[in-house]
Amino acid sequence: MAELIERVGTRLLDDFYAVRRRSVGLAEPLSEEDCCAQSMPDASPVKWHLAHTSWFFETFILERHEPDFRPHHPAFRMLFNSYYNGIGDKHVRAQRGLITRPSFDEVLAYRHAVDERIAALLERDSGAEIGALIRLGLQHEQQHQELLLTDVKHLLAMNPLLPAYRDEALPHARQLPPLEWLAFEGGIVEIGHDGGGFAFDNESPRHRQFVEPFALASRLVANGDYLAFIEDGGYRDAALWLSEGWDWVGVNGLQHPLYWRQGEEGWSEFTLHGLQPLDAARPVTHLSYFEADAYARWADARLPTEAEWEHAARSLNMADDVPRGLHPNATSGSGITQLFGDCWQWTSSSYAPYPGFAPAAGAIGEYNGKFMCNQYVLRGSSCATPAGHARASYRNFFPSSARWQFSGIRLARSC
Amino acid sequence: MAELIERVGTRLLDDFYAVRRRSVGLAEPLSEEDCCAQSMPDASPVKWHLAHTSWFFETFILERHEPDFRPHHPAFRMLFNSYYNGIGDKHVRAQRGLITRPSFDEVLAYRHAVDERIAALLERDSGAEIGALIRLGLQHEQQHQELLLTDVKHLLAMNPLLPAYRDEALPHARQLPPLEWLAFEGGIVEIGHDGGGFAFDNESPRHRQFVEPFALASRLVANGDYLAFIEDGGYRDAALWLSEGWDWVGVNGLQHPLYWRQGEEGWSEFTLHGLQPLDAARPVTHLSYFEADAYARWADARLPTEAEWEHAARSLNMADDVPRGLHPNATSGSGITQLFGDCWQWTSSSYAPYPGFAPAAGAIGEYNGKFMCNQYVLRGSSCATPAGHARASYRNFFPSSARWQFSGIRLARSC
């Protein structure tokens, strides 16, 4: 038994180091200046991501379980608290880019110290409670790995020099397979986490929903498809848009997805590989809910509900095991493809608690529940999601105007 | 048959005149100045409501069905268009209070002319299409009657003199009955309009939903209940609030419902009867979704979903046949009370299209569908809703921060 625990503890520790190392690795192509800047209040500096994910372990595990706990630095508790009112004061979100001290190296030292203390704690106590908290901290850190990439992409895109995160051209895709419709029967379906492996609290409890028969598109909407929408006047026709979306288009003078640019030689797209000619076969990405919804209306379709999406993914036994780069790939398969690993897929479902949902007690309960208002659920995962992080019941969520995530469109239809 | 149509036409015309007269009657206690002012962009002047409801009949009926149609005034098409992009230009919403011309009398003349032309049209053509459009126009006008009252209440409340709309004290209520819980079985339920009588497009199609067993509170949350929440520090405890709600409380420095005031002699409440001592037994009203949700969490309960609410109302065979004044009344009954005629009840349901929902073709299709985003559904009706206007399937909706409607709280619980 002791041996088993030791082995579990060892695997957990391996996972712990792997995830922690990957975060630091993501910063490697960047300068210290790149890691400190904040391009908008919604985005955070890379250095802040590296510090906050360590703060999570320090605050929710070490502070509670380490005998004679002393903070690594007394100011960090406030400085790297993202949104946990239960923990106390928080630094102003919009001013994260002004935290030039602690330095990048001091944050790496913070990470190193937290790693050692977690390892030492785990050696002493590899019980279920600490294990579960460490698993949560790792899943949390993986979420920040995705944000780190989308935030740094946003920063680099604000620089007129348009620097690349990875200096390597994106290969152009072959032919784009036609979009096909796959039908699913309706009835009472079960959605939510089924109890195997890790899941966030917002995926529970598993529960029943009644779903009418529907069809799902075989692939994501591609750049070429979306270009047809633009060329057909999609951004100028009020009848295609939700009222709030139409105001948003007007106030911001929008005419195309976030990172698209129209030049003399046609359309290009800013990517983590720098500016690249627009590839008609790759999925369109960095769209708001408003744009996804307007496109679907134009295409005589609609967005799926999250129950439809999850039911389809589960009935097809799909898992997030897709290899990924730094940009969504074109599909080459048949059947329902691109559920995972390319673009998050906007659903028409407002982010709401499942029937019977109860957040954890204390500050950790602020993780998900308090955001269940005025946001929409995205399903699947993206090229920036760490491999293996997502699953069929996974619920991502963003406000309807958010565009800086790798968000795309999966069409649905009622049968 | 011709006789039947004539009788139907006559009843429709009677209804038409009744509704049209009531709108003008609502303006009677007000001066022309009162009728012209606009207290915030969300609210409209009384005069604008009187004009816009006539515009609706002129634009959607006369313009399409009157031979040799000529507009009453060429500028009115733009001036009194609320939000129909399909009709063309609209006057700036926030500047409705600057439209001192046309004068109040000119707007009455506009109403009169439209009334006569509708009557003449109906004499010539009492067919189903025109009949349905007139019914829609009347329901539309009833919605504006409610807005007229809540908008003018907001205006009067901004005046330091706190003038009353009706100069007559509100009687204080007797004892408040204790709040009881009534249980409902779960299972597949049908919600949506069942086809009898008028309904808006957003109530269709009728469809199935799966509902878990739940309980509903026997009455609305009363002022006395809500006062306990305030005195328990409800507005100062982040743990009770949605994240966006907590920001909203902080930015606006909120400590109580919209029209409450704390003075040396205790709490009072601004009503359409002027400033009145707070009545502990009457329902708390003018709450945002954020406040309703926070109160429910504090009370160890939750808001109902719209499916739960409708299922309960329908299984109890409740209809909107309650007499009303200008302020929500205290309850005196037993069982589920106050479903209709006191306060709209926030549900936890985001305003979304029912499965298979399809808006009407053309500009009239902008009536409801384009607002199905970032709003929450309220069910029931309020003291300001015209008697008989609402029903079990009726869906009202407002953004989560809106407080100037007669919105209140019906608690629910999972069983």
Next chain:
Amino acid sequence: MAELIERVGTRLLDDFYAVRRRSVGLAEPLSEEDCCAQSMPDASPVKWHLAHTSWFFETFILERHEPDFRPHHPAFRMLFNSYYNGIGDKHVRAQRGLITRPSFDEVLAYRHAVDERIAALLERDSGAEIGALIRLGLQHEQQHQELLLTDVKHLLAMNPLLPAYRDEALPHARQLPPLEWLAFEGGIVEIGHDGGGFAFDNESPRHRQFVEPFALASRLVANGDYLAFIEDGGYRDAALWLSEGWDWVGVNGLQHPLYWRQGEEGWSEFTLHGLQPLDAARPVTHLSYFEADAYARWADARLPTEAEWEHAARSLNMADDVPRGLHPNATSGSGITQLFGDCWQWTSSSYAPYPGFAPAAGAIGEYNGKFMCNQYVLRGSSCATPAGHARASYRNFFPSSARWQFSGIRLARSC
């Protein structure tokens, strides 16, 4: 002696009634709705002007000098206080248009009551102190008469129907005389009020300034002149503008003076006579300091300083005795014309205290002194200034972006 005082008191009373009557007369072409609306925070409703000018007499004279003073209405002290912190609370400036009560008639009753009480007070005490305060109150009311006209013009211009304040066409002017330059010698000049007749505190003390030789344009810049500036790209050439002015042009997308409109049939101008074809010979008006300064630079000239302007006016013995209508007139004279009665003339002088300036003690000292910052002085008077109100030493002042006054351009040059 007693008789003399009686006669002085009588003349003062005559003046008092004349000014008071004129204010009410200005509201005659307007409806009660017109008189209640507020088109922007900088402007006030007509009804507010009528009430505030009465408040001035009540607060600064009756309250201090009437035995057993009782306020006309206890809330008016706050409601109609414009900006006197020394008096106490003030109603929010941007919400003056929401004061639908007191009604227009109640404000007229307020005026009437104040008039009677002032007359009764004057009968008892026609001493110098009260006489001086009444004179100040009348000059104050005349300033508000001008604001009343420019504020109502702004309101009517916001209405798509473009209603006229006076329903009567503006005659088109004859030929425009060429602009000539008249030279003035430099040296030490005296500026400021010379002690004869009424003057505001900001015109004192009279003092010496050193002025270099300069020339002044014989007439105001005319619409035709300004059109040439526009057609030469004046609004698109950054080199002509102050930095802050260039930002202001860009943010607001400006291309012409406030009330100009370009249509298919050429340029027109909204006036108190309604929309009129642009008259090339009339003075250009409703310009900001930024526009006046940019035009002067384009014309290879500059704006005069206030010392230059006053020195010129005084050495030519010019007084404000020009007949006026509701719009600036074209000039027909020779020599320096249009100093008074057409458009206020922006000077390059920042509004600052004269050496030794000391405001009055108490709240009345807030009249002028506290505004001596970030504003520019305008000299002369306009068509909306009551006849006889202005003089050579008169100092009007507005922020550099203000355009809704009858402001124009008098060019100057260094010799």
Next chain:
Amino acid sequence: MAELIERVGTRLLDDFYAVRRRSVGLAEPLSEEDCCAQSMPDASPVKWHLAHTSWFFETFILERHEPDFRPHHPAFRMLFNSYYNGIGDKHVRAQRGLITRPSFDEVLAYRHAVDERIAALLERDSGAEIGALIRLGLQHEQQHQELLLTDVKHLLAMNPLLPAYRDEALPHARQLPPLEWLAFEGGIVEIGHDGGGFAFDNESPRHRQFVEPFALASRLVANGDYLAFIEDGGYRDAALWLSEGWDWVGVNGLQHPLYWRQGEEGWSEFTLHGLQPLDAARPVTHLSYFEADAYARWADARLPTEAEWEHAARSLNMADDVPRGLHPNATSGSGITQLFGDCWQWTSSSYAPYPGFAPAAGAIGEYNGKFMCNQYVLRGSSCATPAGHARASYRNFFPSSARWQFSGIRLARSC
């Protein structure tokens, strides 16, 4: 003669290298992260200052005078253009902190390349035009050296860790000498640059002004003096403030100078030496014009005009030859002290062109003239001004609400 030119050229080159080296030296205590961040739109990153001052030499000298000029980097022309519309596009001011590329080292390389090209150019052509432009570029760079220090101070003050620029305590000063008044005769005085040595265009032409007799305070207002103002309720008494200043105090909830903090152990002040106990004898600094004006009114005095200040400095033969640290020093002298080297001194003079002022032709003419609106003149120099940079005719200027410069108060009185 050739030898003389060579020597002149050599001295210029020595000066050039000295100034250029000093800029880089100022960045030495800072990390690359510190040098990249921007704390507010008014402030710029240190790296931007280093790049922009090089851009000035490249754009105004190399581009015009270097044969076969090729830009160091084609994007820098836009990226490091501060406000010269005549040069073309400019990067958005508020986004300077997002320019993580070019890196700090690349900017140093840019500086080095410009230095070498300027030296080479000077070797070929040491004529008057290039010499004058280089002198202008060096004076420009010295201005940015001061901004670099005040901008980085602002950034460090935004960091909750309050890091010091220089890690060394500030010695507390001895006794504060009493404030004395020194009288100056009035009459016609000459102000403006007298032709010897370098001056900016805004100091010309030298011209006459008439000045009344006045007295100037012997020293700057000290922290101890200002504390008495605060303790007397200075920030709560509307009667002391300009109207716009009172609004500014209210909206921002101000109660003390920018970098003061009140803690349990009394007042402290954030300085470039980190947080220090407030030294009563040192000059109060980081005040807005509004605060300086309010303090003067409270002290029964006023701010000097710029003519008074310059006349006094010149008649006392004062020059900017004071040794300085990184914070204003307490005075120890007698007579008029602290004119230079401690705090800039707000004058009551709006920043305006001198009679006959003409900016240079072309983009370089945008240096000063276009800012002559809604700003106030400060005279003297501060501890952050490079030694020898300022002079009696020097005109610094900032908007009335600016506080992040080393601005203080010199009182004046009319005699």
